Each structure stands twice: as structure tokens, then as C-alpha cells.
Amino acid sequence: MKKLVIISLLLVLGYSLMNTFSDIEFGKKREGISSYFLEHSPDDLQVANTVTAIVVSFRGFDTLGEVTVLFLAATAMGTILFRRRSKHTGLNPQRKSPQASRIVQAAGKLLFPAIMILGAYVFIHGHLTPGGGFQGGAIIATGFLLLLISYRQFKVEHKYVTWIESLAGLSFVTIGLLGMILGPHNSFLENFLNVGSLNDLLSGGVIALVYIAVGFKVGAELTGILDTLINIRETGDID
Numbered sequence: 002m003k004k005l006v007i008i009s010l011l012l013v014l015g016y017s018l019m020n021t022f023s024d025i026e027f028g029k030k031r032e033g034i035s036s037y038f039l040e041h042s043p044d045d046l047q048v049a050n051t052v053t054a055i056v057v058s059f060r061g062f063d064t065l066g067e068v069t070v071l072f073l074a075a076t077a078m079g080t081i082l083f084r085r086r087s088k089h090t091g092l093n094p095q096r097k098s099p100q101a102s103r104i105v106q107a108a109g110k111l112l113f114p115a116i117m118i119l120g121a122y123v124f125i126h127g128h129l130t131p132g133g134g135f136q137g138g139a140i141i142a143t144g145f146l147l148l149l150i151s152y153r154q155f156k157v158e159h160k161y162v163t164w165i166e167s168l169a170g171l172s173f174v175t176i177g178l179l180g181m182i183l184g185p186h187n188s189f190l191e192n193f194l195n196v197g198s199l200n201d202l203l204s205g206g207v208i209a210l211v212y213i214a215v216g217f218k219v220g221a222e223l224t225g226i227l228d229t230l231i232n233i234r235e236t237g238d239i240d
Contacts, residue, residue, distance in 0.1 A: 047196040048128045048205045056133065057208045061190035064211075065173060068218060072170065075222040082229050101151045109151035116144035124216030128205040134215025141216070142223035149231050157228035162221045169218035176207050176214070 042054035056064050101109075123130075124137030148155045177190040184191030190211070197204035 043199055045196070046192065046205055046208065047199045047201075048208055049200050050128055050130065050133075052131075053128045053133055053205075053208060053212065057128075057211045058190065058192065061177070061211065064215070065177065065190075068170065068173065068215060071219065071222055072166070075226050078226055079229055100153055106151045109147045113144050113148060116147065117141060120144065120216070120220065124212050125209065126202070127212040127216075128208045129200060129202070134212040135219050137212075137216040138219025138221075139223060141220035142227060145224045146227050149227060156232070157224055159225060159228070162225045162228075166218055166221040166225075169214045169216075169221065172214040173211060173218070176211055180207065 038051055038055055038059060042048050042051040046054050046058055048054040048058075120137045120140035122137075123132035123140055124134045127133030127137070145157060149157075180191035180193055181187050181189050183193035185193075190207070192206035192208070194206040194210075196206045203209075
């Protein structure tokens with residue numbers, strides 16, 4: 002019975018996809034969509050980075066889905082590897098990798114603040130320059146990775162990571178719901194703030210706020226994943 006249900010669902014999904022793609026002529030170039038984005042991003046949203054306008058505004062609901070997928074992947078990995086995490090604090094005897102040299106440790110301390118500033122700059126200016134929340138969050142995670150590989154006694158407090166991740170995700174959804182309440186067309190993630198002037202930091206309405214939330218969320222999730230992977234028992238033994 003279970004196999005029959007799965008096969009039936011796959012058949013329905015396959016039929017829906019075939020019915021959708023059969024209406025699209027293969028190789029035919031469709032005009033209008035790209036030009037619409039290129040025209041309305043700087044005029045209506047006052048956003049210099051058209052890619053950002055598409056990702057956060059025109060198809061912002063899809064971006065929320067992508068962030069949700071990343072959250073589910075991080076949660077699943079943490080659940081699978083939870084029992085393999087070392088219970089020790091401080092210097093972790095389960096990690097067989099040698100302590101990094103003093104040069105690497107000094108460089109890690111020197112570069113970590115600069116990496117944090119760069120990551121924050123990337124997602125705060127995502128509506129003005131190439132980059133955004135995902136890229137900025139990934140940069141921030143690399144800063145914590147540098148400390149994790151430089152100091153065996155360095156550990157990430159997952160309770161703080163969880164709080165940051167939760168607040169960032171809640172901020173994303175709250176901004177979207179406010180668009181439904183305060184937006185002129187009552188649509189999810191619709192802009193309800195002043196769009197400002199093109200190329201100004203305070204421009205783009207809610208786009209900059211959404212990317213800041215995405216940056217914190219992605220940075221927290223990737224940092225948690227990296228800490229979990231580094232601190233699992235290398236022997237693979239589970240007590």
C-alpha cells in the first residue's frame with residue numbers, strides 16, 4: 002500500500018511537470034521578464050543590484066524557502082551527529098589534530114575581526130554591491146572556522162547560535178508579514194518603507210533589512226555546522 006501511494010504521487014508529479022513544460026517551446030527566448038527586472042529595480046525599488054532585487058523582493062518567498070532548506074539541513078546534520086560530539090570542554094582530547102602553531106594562532110586573532118567586518122559589510126551592502134546575506138553569512142562562518150582550526154580549546158556556544166538563528170528567521174518572517182499588513186498591495190515581503198535614493202545605504206526599503214536577517218541566519222547555521230563537524234569523535238565510536 003505504501004509503495005502504491007508513493008508511485009501514485011510520483012505519477013501525479015510527473016504529469017504536472019510534463020504538462021507545464023509542454024507549453025514551453027524549447028529554445029524560444031522569452032522577452033519581457035529580464036527587461037522588467039532591469040527597469041523596475043532601480044526605478045521602483047531604488048536598488049542598484051538587480052540580482053538582490055530579484056532574490057529578496059520579486060521572488061523573496063522563494064528565498065525564504067531556501068533559508069528554510071538550509072535550516073532543515075543544519076538541523077538534520079546536528080541531529081545525526083549529536084551523539085558523536087565530544088562531551089569535553091576546553092582542550093578536546095577527542096580531536097587528534099595537532100595544536101596550530103603560534104603564527105597561525107596570532108594570525109587567526111588578527112584576521113578574525115577583519116573577517117567579521119567584511120562579512121557584515123557584504124550583507125549590509127547587498128542591495129548596492131555584489132553579495133548579500135548568503136555570501137556575508139558564509140564569510141562570517143569562515144572566521145569562526147579559522148578560530149576552530151587554530152585553537153583546539155575554542156568552542157562555539159550552540160545556545161547563542163540557536164538564539165541568533167531563531168531571531169534572524171523570525172525577523173525575516175515578521176518583515177514579510179508586515180508587508181501583507183502595511184504594503185500597498187498587501188503581499189508577503191512587500192516593501193512598506195521609504196525606498197530612499199539610488200546608491201544610498203538607506204535605500205531599497207525592506208530589502209536591506211531582509212538581507213541583514215539572512216546574513217545572521219546563514220552565518221549562525223554554517224558556524225554551528227562547522228563546529229559540529231570538527232568536534233565529532235574522529236574514531237567514530239558512539240558510547
